[in-house]
Amino acid sequence: MKDDSSQEIIVIVGFGWVGQANAIAFTTLGYQVFYYDIVEPRRHYSKEKWGSAYEKVKPLKNLLEADSAKTLYFITVGDRVSPDGVQDISLIAKASKQLTNIKGTVILRSTVLPELLPQIHFDFYLPEFLHEKYAIEECMNPHLFVIGDAGKGKDRPNLFTLIENRSYRIFSGTPREASYVKYLSNIWNALRISFVNEFGDIVSGENKQDDSADRVIDFLFQKKSYVRYGREYGGHCLPKDVLAFWKGHLGKNNTSIVRAIHDSNEFHKKTRAENLPEWFSSWELEAGNSKKGIWGRFWLRLNSFAWIRTVRTKLHFVRHWIELLVPSRDLPATKRLWNQLAIKNARFYSNPRTIHGPEIGEYEFREGGKSDYDRLIKNDSLVWEKLKDPSRLSVLDIGVGVGREAEFMADDFAAVYGIDISEKMIEAARKRVGNLENVHLAVSEGNTIPFPDGKFDFIFSHQVFPALSKKEFIKSYIAEIKRTLKLGGIAKIELRTGPTGYKWKHNYGVSLDVEEAKDLIRMSGLKILSEKIENVRSLWLVLESIN
Numbered sequence: 001m002k003d004d005s006s007q008e009i010i011v012i013v014g015f016g017w018v019g020q021a022n023a024i025a026f027t028t029l030g031y032q033v034f035y036y037d038i039v040e041p042r043r044h045y046s047k048e049k050w051g052s053a054y055e056k057v058k059p060l061k062n063l064l065e066a067d068s069a070k071t072l073y074f075i076t077v078g079d080r081v082s083p084d085g086v087q088d089i090s091l092i093a094k095a096s097k098q099l100t101n102i103k104g105t106v107i108l109r110s111t112v113l114p115e116l117l118p119q120i121h122f123d124f125y126l127p128e129f130l131h132e133k134y135a136i137e138e139c140m141n142p143h144l145f146v147i148g149d150a151g152k153g154k155d156r157p158n159l160f161t162l163i164e165n166r167s168y169r170i171f172s173g174t175p176r177e178a179s180y181v182k183y184l185s186n187i188w189n190a191l192r193i194s195f196v197n198e199f200g201d202i203v204s205g206e207n208k209q210d211d212s213a214d215r216v217i218d219f220l221f222q223k224k225s226y227v228r229y230g231r232e233y234g235g236h237c238l239p240k241d242v243l244a245f246w247k248g249h250l251g252k253n254n255t256s257i258v259r260a261i262h263d264s265n266e267f268h269k270k271t272r273a274e275n276l277p278e279w280f281s282s283w284e285l286e287a288g289n290s291k292k293g294i295w296g297r298f299w300l301r302l303n304s305f306a307w308i309r310t311v312r313t314k315l316h317f318v319r320h321w322i323e324l325l326v327p328s329r330d331l332p333a334t335k336r337l338w339n340q341l342a343i344k345n346a347r348f349y350s351n352p353r354t355i356h357g358p359e360i361g362e363y364e365f366r367e368g369g370k371s372d373y374d375r376l377i378k379n380d381s382l383v384w385e386k387l388k389d390p391s392r393l394s395v396l397d398i399g400v401g402v403g404r405e406a407e408f409m410a411d412d413f414a415a416v417y418g419i420d421i422s423e424k425m426i427e428a429a430r431k432r433v434g435n436l437e438n439v440h441l442a443v444s445e446g447n448t449i450p451f452p453d454g455k456f457d458f459i460f461s462h463q464v465f466p467a468l469s470k471k472e473f474i475k476s477y478i479a480e481i482k483r484t485l486k487l488g489g490i491a492k493i494e495l496r497t498g499p500t501g502y503k504w505k506h507n508y509g510v511s512l513d514v515e516e517a518k519d520l521i522r523m524s525g526l527k528i529l530s531e532k533i534e535n536v537r538s539l540w541l542v543l544e545s546i547n
Contacts, residue, residue, distance in 0.1 A: 014077035025139030039346035071104030081240035085247025127182035148178030200229030232269040342424035350401035369404035393457035399464030403433035466496035
């Protein structure tokens with residue numbers, strides 16, 4: 001590589017599938033690469049093949065700490081498309097907004113509809129044309145290299161020349177044109193897949209074992225990718241992009257064929273595709289092919305047999321004896337554990353009750369946080385009535401995690417404070433919500449509140465006490481709640497009741513029956529305003545400081 005190009009520094013903003021593919025590719029090509037993400041991401045590509053490249057890509061605590069005239073910021077944050085086709089680019093816009101007054105060059109790689117591009121700040125648009133199996137290789141040696149120059153006077157990076165020399169086909173134009181090339185590519189692929197599948201369904205008729213469809217289609221199209229009879233298109237890109245393009249141009253142009261692509265694909269998926277092969281590459285979730293995924297499916301299959309469940313029930317006493325030998329975690333061990341979990345997957349371990357589990361993205365994470373905030377606080381008539389005017393009040397979130405609910409508290413409360421035992425969770429929270437002026441974050445020791453007496457009008461805790469391994473920690477926290485609440489202030493906390501989890505699991509916590517929990521509260525001097533058993537393991541209490 002030439003010396004001038006090696007001087008360029010690359011910062012990947014958003015370290016998901018596409019971000020990691022770009023980072024590894026550029027590192028392999030000899031560039032110094034950093035990444036910035038609001039949570040510590042999981043690795044999506046083979047450790048055996050790309051492990052050394054991963055080690056060279058270093059995280060940034062501050063997005064702009066590597067800023068210089070030679071810095072290239074690649075925005076690889078994902079979009080989201082609703083079931084009715086509305087594209088949400090709010091996270092992309094949020095990332096670009098942080099790059100408005102910088103020395104470096106901003107390069108957009110996210111998929112954005114042409115008409116929404118003015119909402120994003122960037123200097124060049126480089127849409128990606130990647131497939132899961134060869135994403136890194138395709139970054140280094142693109143089949144299509146498409147450049148949209150925003151016309152802001154920035155010099156084209158030397159990196160572009162390097163990639164152009166490694167590309168099969170090159171297009172230079174406006175960002176709007178670049179976006180249309182991206183959508184044309186994906187919609188064309190989707191059209192071929194859905195048409196061939198629809199035609200194949202007609203040929204095969206009701207006889208799903210008939211191979212006539214394969215014989216006819218393969219003869220004409222010579223078994224080429226995207227034009228073989230098989231499964232519906234899926235993954236991260238084609239479904240959302242087809243739907244978003246249709247919705248974005250609905251009423252402005254004739255989009256009947258684009259809509260028909262989506263409808264045909266959905267019909268094929270529901271009626272024919274279950275046992276057909278997949279002949280194209282797409283951004284499928286890696287978990288399904290992982291060892292964890294395989295063992296998970298094996299265990300579910302094994303546990304489906306009645307005799308296995310019977311044996312497990314009869315041997316339940318063995319678990320009891322084993323747990324007697326397992327010591328309860330102390331606070332230093334708890335801190336180490338949650339730091340490890342934050343590094344592994346902060347979003348997931350902040351709230352594992354999600355649809356996509358470990359694969360949860362920022363959009364789903366925020367939706368869940370907003371839903372729980374509304375359900376547990378704003379729509380709790382007792383709590384909201386007691387608070388009266390939150391815009392003048394302070395709130396403490398015990399176990400703030402990465403700011404899942406604190407983000408929405410900031411819309412209603414004058415001051416939001418969040419504490420967590422994990423330094424790594426707090427680091428991630430600062431990246432997510434640190435830009436909110438009324439949010440203040442601090443590390444705690446796991447059973448104390450590092451603030452003065454009578455500071456808070458409202459204290460809230462969700463999913464924290466159920467993971468405390470000793471009753472003395474709960475008792476200490478309740479005393480701290482009493483100490484730091486203002487007179488007349490209220491608290492809403494969740495405790496574990498009913499069955500406990502396995503003692504060696506990360507979310508194990510001691511269980512209190514309802515009367516035992518109420519006794520602890522009364523001993524602290526707090527008044528119980530309400531109690532509610534939400535499910536077999538969850539007890540919610542609303543408390544008030546009365547003296």
